[in-house]
Amino acid sequence: MSAIQLTDIVKSYAHGPQVLHGVSMDIRDGEFAVIVGPSGCGKSTLLRLIAGLEQVSGGDITIGGQRANDMAPQDRDIAMIFQNYALYPHMTVRQNIAFGLELRRVPRAVRTARAEEVAAMLRLTPYLDRKPGALSGGQRQRVAMGRAMARDTTTFLMDEPLSNLDNALRTEMRTEIKELHGKLKATIVYVTHDQTEALSLADRVAVMKDGHLQQFDTPEAIYDRPANRFVAGFLGQPAMNFALARDLPGLRAPGDSIAGLRPEALSLHGTAPGGPALRARVTLSEMTGSGVILHCDTDAGRMTAVTPRHALPPDPGALWLGFDPARVHLFDAATGTRRPAPAAQPHTANLSA
């Protein structure tokens, strides 16, 4: 049992402002929970509190059903992977992987065997006698994983474990971690500020901002029904377009609503389409391989749209961005919280824009 329960966690650092303002989360046994949020929102702090590297200022941490507030890190039976891997530079890969066991007084023979077993699982066997300095970024990352896995635990904390890798490697390692989670059936709490990682890895994603938990739900729910404007804007690449609801044609919404339109929900038309649409002038188009990102000026402000390259209208200088009012997200202008989906207005409104 390695479920983690956070109840009203409050944290202030000595001589610092309050960093966490009552965060509650129920992480289920075997779940892959990802915490995302902008820099400085308290993600690492939360993780370090779970690990026991920091003490909570208020609230309760329960790990596997046991209150853990006052347990020392080593008693929490948790493995952690750090952003810079925190590999011991003077130890070989083998020693790095076995060090956790050494600290727990596991006999040498046993820990060596375990290190080799883990290394084999991570395809690190050829590098067992190298030091971290002689490994590539991806290999180092795997050693860090190996060190955590060597410990016989089912709870892993990972603080931006991929942020130091380049794009290609990151994609690859992401896949590996995901597969590993499947194999190990471990509870994983994973911190990142990369939304692609968050969405692709998580069973559930926790979005944080300024020490407050915004939403904790499945990636689909987060993406399709963001709890507020912040969550909506934070996840999605390119980011969601926002406009005043009243500037959008064909939308029936309270006057002080903000409308959110995901770029992929905008359809491109050379001429005014049948449904609600905005007239747009393309200021910049970026090729991304198969697709194109179009940056446009519209009557409702700047908008980004994406489209497959082959679907690009012949004259991309001026075009219409069509949208389906049912796919528009609505948020309270003042509080930012989500409002129920809008209903379409009578079609004529479109022409009045």
Next chain:
Amino acid sequence: MSAIQLTDIVKSYAHGPQVLHGVSMDIRDGEFAVIVGPSGCGKSTLLRLIAGLEQVSGGDITIGGQRANDMAPQDRDIAMIFQNYALYPHMTVRQNIAFGLELRRVPRAVRTARAEEVAAMLRLTPYLDRKPGALSGGQRQRVAMGRAMARDTTTFLMDEPLSNLDNALRTEMRTEIKELHGKLKATIVYVTHDQTEALSLADRVAVMKDGHLQQFDTPEAIYDRPANRFVAGFLGQPAMNFALARDLPGLRAPGDSIAGLRPEALSLHGTAPGGPALRARVTLSEMTGSGVILHCDTDAGRMTAVTPRHALPPDPGALWLGFDPARVHLFDAATGTRRPAPAAQPHTANLSA
């Protein structure tokens, strides 16, 4: 005139192996040329040779029509933006921007005015009196740009200027650089190993590998008609799938050909479609927001496919990946060079797979 001509550039470092093996490129005045390639392929070296920070071992560099091999960096009238920005940590933003002018003995009043003008252009005015340590990553990046822009030159070299920014910021800055290029009409040589950057920014992309230039062409040409298997695999996200041509149904190609299929060229079907297709078992699906990346096992090996989330077949465990033989890339198995596009075989072949 600030065209840059590289002719048979050869470079070996003292006590090192040869790094560049005869690279020739003609970069046109006002062009945005992006050099991509895996780590260690010699991108930075090439840029540093143009800048004059290193001496060529062979070949000629011509800048603005003048042979530049023996010119000191300061005589080449080139501005450079470094990967970590290389901002002077002890100078304010204003001083950083004006330093190049100061060294060129521009009077104080003039250079201050120029610094402020540049800062305004980059929305840095509020930060003019801060030191780099007190700026965010994106702001630092802009200061680095500003420093280059303050110099009255029309040739800019940039070595992975965005690699230290997080994803969101990178996207934003990418847009800004692209817009700036439009405004300044400058010749820009831009190094990156990020293919998204390469494709979206470049007028022409140079792909390098192991000190050899692989292809130097427009993004569309590079993406649609990669010169060889390396280029094909390097650009595209997720990467192109490769398989033995003979393992693909419905393809008429020489026996030793490698076939390349871009993930977005694969269509997903719950049941065997009409055209050529591969039966696939999904091993992992990653949510990316609006879309999903599917990792599949097929008879032709592992394949990656992408699809909008809403287009996902109801039972994603087993499905068919359909493809259009006309969109298959063919490469020589031995040399990797591109072969003419294949022709489709009679339709029956499909069923034999």
Next chain:
Amino acid sequence: QTDTTTVEFWHSFGGSSGAALDRIIENFEAAHPDIDIEAEHVGNYNDIVARLQAAIPANRAPDAVIMEVTRYGLFADRGVLLDLTDKVAADPLSDDLFDFAREVGVFEGKNYIVPFNSSTPVLYYNADILDRAGFDEEPPLETYDDLLTVAQQVQEELGDEGIRGISAPGQFARWGLIMANDSDLIDSTTGEILIDAPNTVEAYEWMADLVHEHDVASPDNVTDEDTGKEDFLAGRSAIMMNSTGNYGESKEALGDALKVRPMPCNKVCATPIGGAGIGIIASAEARVQDAAYDFISFAASPESNAIWFSETGYMPINRHTADQQLAKDALADKPGIDVAINQLDVARGRPRPPVVTWMRATEYDMWQAMALGQREVEETLQDFAEQTRREEQRQN
């Protein structure tokens, strides 16, 4: 004036001694307006020797210099010092100098320095301490045994208060105690090395036992000789044998409790003459040498010598010094200041061949080893004598 002759003069006197010297120089310059004495306090005798040695190859030697009486031999031998024999002979002053004072400046038959500050060791004791230790009247302080008896009684009575019976003798006093045992380190006339002579051995045995065997002297005094005096001045030691030049300071510290007695006479009465004289550098210009000699002569005059004697306690070197009013006053006001003078009959100069410098430097180590009980006295001295003979040979 362009004719002024400047004499650069290095000396070793600071504090009240320095002030006395300054007065003498002032008087001299008043009497010789064409001569300017540029005096510099260089440091102690060792510093002067070191500075001079370094200065000579650099051609930066002064014109006149104070040199300790056992250590000028090296410089005389190497031709650094001017042979003053003729000048002294032609100077009426020479008749007024005490014999010891003339003799001290002679090396291998030639006169190289004229004494300025001369001293012998004397025996100081603290009457208060002896009183408290139960000596109603002054005990005899003639022989080694006398001294040991007193020291032991003091230590027995007052040891608990941290008071020692005696300060371990410094090198000057050791030399004196050896002479008092009818021996020497190097024979002053023949130059024979007497370090391992039986009487020398006996003397060292007695001295070492003060520390090592009887524990009446502090081991601190052995490793740092200055502490011997500090202890005595601070009333932590009953007896000190040390140069008469310490009179002024001791008087100030102990007042009437200070008593001064001649050095003990264990087998014979004999005591070394210490102090220093002024020499002239051979490479100086003749005109400067003459001027320098004028100053030397003036400094040895009764008037100057009286100033010096009364201020410092150093012995008079001029027979007529005692006639000066200043000296008379001093003799009257300062009981004990005359002890050294009275002891002069048995005082003698010490040898000054070049090897002495080496021997004196090495003696400290040997003394420490013996006094701290690390080496047998006899064996040590034989080894020491051996080495000294070898060194003497090497130097010639």
Next chain:
Amino acid sequence: MTRDRMLTLGALAAGLLFLSPVLYSIWMSFQTANAYYTGTLDFTLRNYAVSIGDYGFARYLMNSIIVSGLVTIAGLAMATMAAFAFARWTFRGGNLLFAAVVATLMIPSHITLIPNYLTLARVGLLDTYAGLILPAISNGFAAFFLRQYIRGIPRALDEAAYMDGATPLQVLWRVIVPVARPAILSMGLFIFISEWNNYIWPLVAVSDQDLYTLQIGLARLYKLNPGEGSIDWPLVMAASTLTILPVLLGFLLVERHLVRGITMGAVK
């Protein structure tokens, strides 16, 4: 809170104990000589008045500041220039030259004492400020240390400056020196302190009292009395306290930079 306060008190106590010898010497400097010898208590400021007035410590202080200051400045300048070259260029003979610089660390100053004295005498520089300063300027340790530090500064900074049009000297002065400031400051402090406490060389090289530095003044005071005299310890301690003060002030001023300055250099 109380635990904190107790720790602070404990640290203070430990510090005081550790410093007791220094504190004792300061305490001693306020005693009269007589009181010191006789173990009584009698306080006075006379020792300071005497050492400053009669013994010229004001002048010595100025000399020490001039000499140590110039040695520090010139030493830092040369060491920084060389360190820059060793850190940034690979040039023929460079390794050998660097080894020659580092090897000076192994050379006890006493070896060079006599020959340097003879050399300076030959060119007539004894008894001048130059004679005091010149032999002390070259500092292999500083060059070694700063080179290590400069190697930790991203080379891109130099290159950016070259691209901006700087000459090597401009790069050094306008970029490297400001960036390496913590290291240069702490090295400066080290040089200043060691020159301030240097006493064998000034003792040998200077006979003109007007050129005495504090340490010779101190040593002279210590050996002031002729062969048979005794040492006025309280006076010596007053003088010694005077010699400590300026360095202590300097230390407190740059303490903040000290650790930061050492960090990169020492550890790489």
Next chain:
Amino acid sequence: MSAGPARARRTGAARQQVLRRATPYLLVLPLLAFIATFTYLPIAMSVNLSFREWDFLSPDKPFVGFENYRLLLTSHQFWNSLQVTAVFALVSVPLRLVLALAIASYLVRETLPARVLRGALFLPAVTSTVAIGVVFSWVFATDQGLVNGLFQLLGLPKVTWMQDPQLALWVLILVNTWKQLGYDIIIYIAGLQAVPGELYDAASVDGGRRFHVFRRVTVPLVMPTTYFLLVISVIDAFQVFTIVDVMTRGGPAGATDMLVNMLYRVGFTLFDIGTGSALAVLLFILLITLAVVKARVIGRKVHYDS
């Protein structure tokens, strides 16, 4: 060579090229000129003098071959000094390093008490050695000394700290350590601060036995600092002079006669420049050898790139 305009055009660039090549040499020139004049020239002179007999005074300096070296190498004093110096180094270097590391690992925190203590610990390092020697001579005096005073209060017998040949060396080692410790600690603090905190976090999550982590993580990771301090403190140990000169002058009976003290005595008290120079040369050779051996044996093992 080619003549004409082509060449003329090249000369400008060529001159620049030459200037660029010369830059590093010009930059090291001042330092090296001074080092050559005031360090290496003296060594050459010392080597020359070591083959001669001279007392500073005689105008001539007769060549005596290896006589000075022979005398030295056959003298009891030289071997005694070498042994004393070696013992001093062997004891004081590890003592300094161990104490400094232990203290530094407590003072590495940026708390007020830590900073106060750091300042206190550094003070002796900036205090004049002469003054320190004087005060400690008193502290360890047999009769009036502070330590023996305390011993007496505790009913312990007096100890002859400075007179006992074994103890005297230990006292010097102690005083020297006391003086130098501040430097070592500051440098260790710098080294410790460079160890990424994450490594400790990782160890503490993994099982955090404090001493074990210190031994297996901290100690190896500050190895570069240790090496640096090792080099410095060994050099220091072989050059220690002033404190010995002030406190014991090499005594009692040669028990603390370090090589440099012997050098000073032979050269400046006994004015045997030839032998003094020979000793200087031997000392120099010894230090260089030590440095090379150290670099060979451990220098290689201490650098990790991560």
